[in-house]
Amino acid sequence: MSSSLIDLPHDQFEQFLDLSGDIVYQTDRSGRITYVNARVTDLLGYTPESLLGSHYLVLVDPSARAETFRFYSEQARQETTRTYHEFPAVARDGARVWVQQHVQLLYDDGKLKGFHGVVRDVSRLQKVEQDLEARDARMELLGQLAAGTGSQTDRIDEGLSAAAELLGLSTAILSRINGDRYEVVQYWPEDAGIHEGQQFDLGATYCDLVLRQEGVVAIEHMGESPHAAHPCYEAFGLQAYIGAPVHVGGRIVGTINFSDPQPRKAGFTGADTGFVLLLARWVGSVLEQSIALDRIQSAEGQLRRVVSASADGVTTCAPNGRILWMNRAACDMLGISQEPVGQDIRLFIPSYFQNPGTSGPEHRQAIQYGGTPFEIELTITRTEHAGGSVVAGIFRDVSARNLQATKLRRREAALRAFFDGTPFLMGILSLRGDELVHLSANAAAIDFLGLLVPPSLLRDGESTENLPDLTAWKQACLRCAAERKPVRLEMQFDGRWLNVTINRIEDPTEDEARFSYVAEDVTTAHHQAVELAKRTAEFEAIYASIPHGAVFANADHGIVAVNPAFQTMFGYTEAEALSLDAAFLFPDGSPGGTETPREITYHRSDGRGFKAETIQVPVPGPDGNRLGWLALIRDVTERNTNRERLSMQAN
Incomplete structure (x- = not known):
């Protein structure tokens, strides 16, 4: 850009950019838009202010976002100064708009600062190209003829018939000119009223006009042309005619021509004459191939x-x-x-x-x-x-x-399908000095990490602390590189918990270290673990505060837990109690599984017996099967002694 333009005042410079007809924008190195000119409103319906702080992917059609993100991540990774890319953009009203984009990397003191992009609407250009392609059947025919198979005769017959139909004329002839003699070599259709080898005086054919001009001759209405007195018109009444000379070895050897007894109302266009000229050159090349083949065979x-x-x-x-x-x-x-x-x-x-x-x-x-x-x-x-x-x-x-290539393609397709379709967050990172660069990411990672949410959409008072902890990621990458093994970490992001695994990509062809990551949203499991720990602590506190002895035994009569009151009552430590068989707690050697209190004589660790009232409750598991039994034991020695005293006093 010239210095005279750069020196313009800011508002005049922006007017100049708007007059260019293209969208001009800049982003920071993370892809957030920092400037965009007013042309974005005309082309896509957004105001420049509404896009500031947004990621450039908001302007990309959702079907092309992953591929576009990979393309420009690769540009940054390879430090490609300029790139050109075409993709479908999405307008504010949801319409798809095909654009072409030139992107240049911006540096500050040798470090990547951001991106500069110029976007041009190519929708109309594509429509024009489609129209041209639709009208280009003639050129397609020439291409088919050039690559055609069959004998020389068959190929030329095919060219004569197809070209006549495209031109809308009823007769096609390939002639040979020898002196003042005109000879029919090939013709179309078969019922044209002429035959192969038929000869005429050259002056009695329209082709003498072609030889005199040494170029294409096109006459749409012979009866109203300067050649109305031509002998061919008087003899055959052919109104429309177009013909061109056929060259072999640099000299004219004949003509290719098309005619019709009816005038050509639409007239002949430059495209028609160009087509016939190219067709004549193709015929000449076919004839030259025959000569060349004779030499090849020798x-x-x-x-x-x-x-x-x-x-x-x-x-x-x-x-x-x-x-x-x-x-x-x-x-x-x-x-x-x-x-x-x-x-x-x-x-x-x-x-x-x-x-x-x-x-x-x-x-x-x-x-x-x-x-x-x-x-x-x-x-x-x-x-x-x-x-x-x-x-x-x-x-x-x-x-x-091919077998090996097929295996590789299938593996790549399976990996790509998994990468794009998995709910796990997956991507590739690179550690460049102190910078952690995101090279690529799948759709789940793009959505979860909020690449499409600009900072301007944060709620009042909300900070950017909900962004991923890059320090932890950097440390994990450094540790992974040093230890040469996967590194796992759990981190909180935007109120969600992630379980992240980072692994080094061993690629000797790459100069910089690259790392893959797989992150799983474990918020539910994390919350469940916290809730379980909370309930466990509550249960243990309640269990320890029960004034009566409490013991839990599993289905194999193994004592799993006892509370402090049990230890005091029986005189066992917790470790001693857990080594005992629970059968000694029940009179018949096994739990009764009844909630009705019953009085049982137990023995303490020193052998002394005592009376206790016991309730035995079965404990079911999540699947309905019995996990074991819970027994509550109350020492009734003092109660029974008091009852006896009262009874004696009453008597």
């Missing part, structure tokens, strides 16, 4: 000696599939001992003639002589010559390579 013997030593399979065959020659490597791959000359190549490579003449190798399936299929890469070319055509093919066995 050197075929030398070529065979060169390819015979090739590790790739090489073969030549006729257009009908009959094998003309095959090298030793091809025979070995196909499991045959001798050249299968005369056999059909499709016995070994069924799709040999599919899409011939492509620019690179294509994947096909071949079949060995014993019937075993295997995968190959096949490149074929068709060469025309005066005597016909030859199809040459080069192929190699890629079965093992």
Whole structure:
């Protein structure tokens, strides 16, 4: 940008940016928008003020957010100064708008400060391109003809018929010019009223106009043209005509022309004349290929000696599939001992003639002589010559390579599906000095970590303390790098608890250390653990304060817990009590499981007996099965003594 523009006052400079027609914005290094010009209102319906502090992903269609985030994270990671990217944006009313974006990294003292972006609406451009493509059937035909298969005659017949239909004319002719003689070489349709080899005086045909002009001649209404007295018009009454010279070896050898007895009301356009000219050049190239093939065949013997030593399979065959020659490597791959000359190549490579003449190798399936299929890469070319055509093919066995590639693709697809679809928070981090850089994240991490929530949406009085504790993450990464093993930490974020596992990515091709993280929302489990600890403490306090002896025994008669009153009553320590069999607590050796109090004689640790009133209650588990029994024991020695005294006094 010129210094004269930079020196403009701020308001004039912003007017200049608005007049550019593009959205211009800047973000900090985390992707939060710090400036955007007014063009964003015209293109997407947002006001600049409403976007300040928002993450740039709010302007990206949800279907493209993960891919866009990965793209610009990769730009920052590789420190690519400028990038170009196309993606669907989302307007304020929800409409999708295709845009192209140029993004430049901004640095301050050598450190990444943020991003500068220029966004342009390309929706109309795409519509124009679609319209052009829809009208480009003629060029598509030329492309198909150039890559077509079949003999020279068949290919030219196809071109004549298809071109005539596209032009809307009833007759197409390829002629040969020899002196002042005009000869019909090929024509369309079959009932055109002419025949192959038919000759005319050149001056009696419209093609003499083409030769005199040495270029395309197009006349939409011959009867109203300066050529209304032409002998061809008087003899055949052809109103519409367009023709072009055919060159071979730099000289005119004939013409290709299209005509109709009816005038062409729409007239001929520049696109029509350009199309016919290109078609004539294609015909000339086909004829030149025939000459070239004659020369190639004269050197075929030398070529065979060169390819015979090739590790790739090489073969030549006729257009009908009959094998003309095959090298030793091809025979070995196909499991045959001798050249299968005369056999059909499709016995070994069924799709040999599919899409011939492509620019690179294509994947096909071949079949060995014993019937075993295997995968190959096949490149074929068709060469025309005066005597016909030859199809040459080069192929190699890629079965093992493709099997490995398929396994890798499936694994990558499974990992990508898991990465994008898992509820776990997953991503890649890089530690650059004191900076922790987020390289990529899945959709769950983007949503949970609040990348789409700008600080301006925080409630009054709310701080940014609910953001992740980067210090803890940095320390975990440093520890992981030093110990070369996963590091786990539990942290609180925005009122939720996360269980985070960080692991180093061992990649010798990367200069900087990278770490993967998987975080699980364990808020419910954390709250449950806190509640369980609270209830356990409450229960233990209540259990310890019961004035009577309390004992819990499991289903195997093992004493699990006793309260202090039990220890005092029986004279056992807690450790001694837990080593006892609970059978001594029950008169018949096992709990009765009744809630009705009953009086039982027990013995203390020193052997002294005493009377106690006992209640035994079964304790069920979560699944309904019995966990054990709880027994409450009350020493009634003093009560019974008092009763006896009262009874004696009463008597």
